[in-house]
Amino acid sequence: MAGDPGRQAGGGAAEEEGKPLSDEAHSAFTPPLGVPLPPPAEDEHPTSEFAIPDGVAEPAQPEPEASAFTQPAGTTPPGAPPPYPGPLAAPLPQPWQDRMRVMLRTPLTERPAPERVALAEGEAPLPVPRILDLTLRIGELLLAGGEGAEDVEAAMLAVGHAFGLDRIETTVTFTLLSVTHQPSLVDDPVTVNRTVRRRGTDYNRLAAVFRLVDDITDEHVHVTLEEAYRRLAEIRRNRHPYPKWALTLASGLLAGAAAVLVGGGPLVFFAAAVGAMAGDRLAWLASARGLPEFYQFVFFAVPPAAIGVALKFADVDVRYSAVITGGLFALLPGRALVAAVQDGLTGYYITASARLLEVLYLFVGIIVGVLMVLYVGVRFGAGFDPDLAVARPERPVVSLLAAMALTATFAVLLQQDRSTLLVVSLNGGVAWLIFGAMHDQAEVSPVFSTGVAAGLVGLFGQLLSRYRYASALPYVTAAIGPLLPGSATYFGLLGLAQGDVNGGIHYLLTAATLALAIAVGVNLGGEMARLFLSRPGTALARDRKSSKRTRGF
Numbered sequence: 001m002a003g004d005p006g007r008q009a010g011g012g013a014a015e016e017e018g019k020p021l022s023d024e025a026h027s028a029f030t031p032p033l034g035v036p037l038p039p040p041a042e043d044e045h046p047t048s049e050f051a052i053p054d055g056v057a058e059p060a061q062p063e064p065e066a067s068a069f070t071q072p073a074g075t076t077p078p079g080a081p082p083p084y085p086g087p088l089a090a091p092l093p094q095p096w097q098d099r100m101r102v103m104l105r106t107p108l109t110e111r112p113a114p115e116r117v118a119l120a121e122g123e124a125p126l127p128v129p130r131i132l133d134l135t136l137r138i139g140e141l142l143l144a145g146g147e148g149a150e151d152v153e154a155a156m157l158a159v160g161h162a163f164g165l166d167r168i169e170t171t172v173t174f175t176l177l178s179v180t181h182q183p184s185l186v187d188d189p190v191t192v193n194r195t196v197r198r199r200g201t202d203y204n205r206l207a208a209v210f211r212l213v214d215d216i217t218d219e220h221v222h223v224t225l226e227e228a229y230r231r232l233a234e235i236r237r238n239r240h241p242y243p244k245w246a247l248t249l250a251s252g253l254l255a256g257a258a259a260v261l262v263g264g265g266p267l268v269f270f271a272a273a274v275g276a277m278a279g280d281r282l283a284w285l286a287s288a289r290g291l292p293e294f295y296q297f298v299f300f301a302v303p304p305a306a307i308g309v310a311l312k313f314a315d316v317d318v319r320y321s322a323v324i325t326g327g328l329f330a331l332l333p334g335r336a337l338v339a340a341v342q343d344g345l346t347g348y349y350i351t352a353s354a355r356l357l358e359v360l361y362l363f364v365g366i367i368v369g370v371l372m373v374l375y376v377g378v379r380f381g382a383g384f385d386p387d388l389a390v391a392r393p394e395r396p397v398v399s400l401l402a403a404m405a406l407t408a409t410f411a412v413l414l415q416q417d418r419s420t421l422l423v424v425s426l427n428g429g430v431a432w433l434i435f436g437a438m439h440d441q442a443e444v445s446p447v448f449s450t451g452v453a454a455g456l457v458g459l460f461g462q463l464l465s466r467y468r469y470a471s472a473l474p475y476v477t478a479a480i481g482p483l484l485p486g487s488a489t490y491f492g493l494l495g496l497a498q499g500d501v502n503g504g505i506h507y508l509l510t511a512a513t514l515a516l517a518i519a520v521g522v523n524l525g526g527e528m529a530r531l532f533l534s535r536p537g538t539a540l541a542r543d544r545k546s547s548k549r550t551r552g553f
Helices: 005-016 096-104 128-144 149-162 203-217 225-237 244-261 266-288 293-313 320-329 336-345 347-379 386-390 396-413 416-439 447-467 479-483 486-497 501-531
Strands: 168-170 178-180 191-194
Touching: 005 128, 096 149, 096 225, 128 149, 128 168, 128 203, 128 225, 149 168, 149 178, 149 191, 149 203, 149 336, 168 416, 178 447, 203 225, 203 336, 244 266, 244 396, 244 416, 266 293, 266 320, 293 320, 293 416, 320 486, 336 347, 336 479, 336 486, 336 501, 347 486, 386 486, 396 479, 416 447, 416 501, 447 479
Parallel strands: none
Antiparallel strands: 168 178, 178 191
8 A cells, every 4th residue: 555545535635625735745755646655764763872782782780888777578577477368368167156156147048059960981970878876866866965956967968068968958856967969959859867765965975976076077087988987986975074972972072062162161062962862863763664854863863951950950050951952963963954954045935945844854853852841840840941041151162163163064964074173163163253243242133233244254154165166065065053043942942941932933933033044144245256256267256147037937
């Protein structure tokens, strides 16, 4: 092409219209039309006197002068935190309890649905029935050990997801476990269930099951299905960490420590311990004969109350009421009450109702056993004065040591691992210290003081469980022992035995209120720990799901 196309087009258009071109349309440096433009000369490129000639290498830049106070590049000062990975860095993995709890509290329609991946050539399909069976067996051990329904579902969901079953739905009631797996909407669902018929208190076995679930869900620990079955069988076969004679001795020490906690002396401690150990042996005898747990509580409650009434008839200058109260501390079903209220607050109302009914039956058994003895004592002229029993001497150091001893013996009765005894004793001592400071010194309401102390127990227990990747029950249940309403229960039963129905019902309602304060406080403390104290790198607390039953379905 010759010349400027734009100019040629413009000129042709002007000539066609018969208009002459102006002088501004021509330039002295523009070649005439039809003459091609010459190629540019190579030597006409502009250069600079500072430019490096061709063929000469560019000199290397000198390194900046270092300083004695400057950290070398690529190193981190000792003790300094690691560099910030950036907002898009992958967060640290959350514990499986938190991840599965968020999954449970998310509506089914909002849960992430993984895509179905086709099997590769030669790849065996997942053994769905065996995975579901393992999931149910793990849930059975947790539910039989006293774990809350939400935690049981979280463990079952975690095991199923770890072995590749993403589309599963779990259901937990008081006696029935069920899990359903449906690979897709066009496939037939597979549902299996299991009935929990026997319950026992063994927190050492509970901790072992939690360790198994933690290893199954850990990406860095490869646990096969056969290995998980083998470890689960070993957990079932393991013996309790304490023999029967140690449990009987722990029952006596618990009752003695509780008697000292409410104002008793050395003689009261000995009398309460003897009564509790005799009641424990009677309860074991009733259990061996196949009697229900209701009658076992009745037989357990009789010896401590009988010893207290005998001391009153013997006119011994001791706090006989403390002997009976100490025996009540060893019987009050605090573990079942905390689990019942926790299930109710998390939306499992059927399981919560069944647990509360169980607590009611056990409490009625205690009332029947103690009330029979007190009624016989009143009919034979034993003058019980509840006003003398109300006055409690102020012995802060002795009370604190008694509270810690009560907590430790309670932990032994719960079959906890020996490594947790010291920690849970300190937790119980702190709870009693907070209660005493608020109720005795600041004169705060006993219900509010009990709730605050129980809240701290739940908070510390949840922190310890997150630190050790275990269940929170071993760190919480025994620590609430000093807060149980043993004195209010005794005064209520004494009022009923003496014919003061209004006074007795008043004290029994007070005991029920204190028990609910303990349960709600423990649950609130645990929820606060989960809400605000997340691990570094995890999602923010504001993204945490609320209870599924409060989301409108």
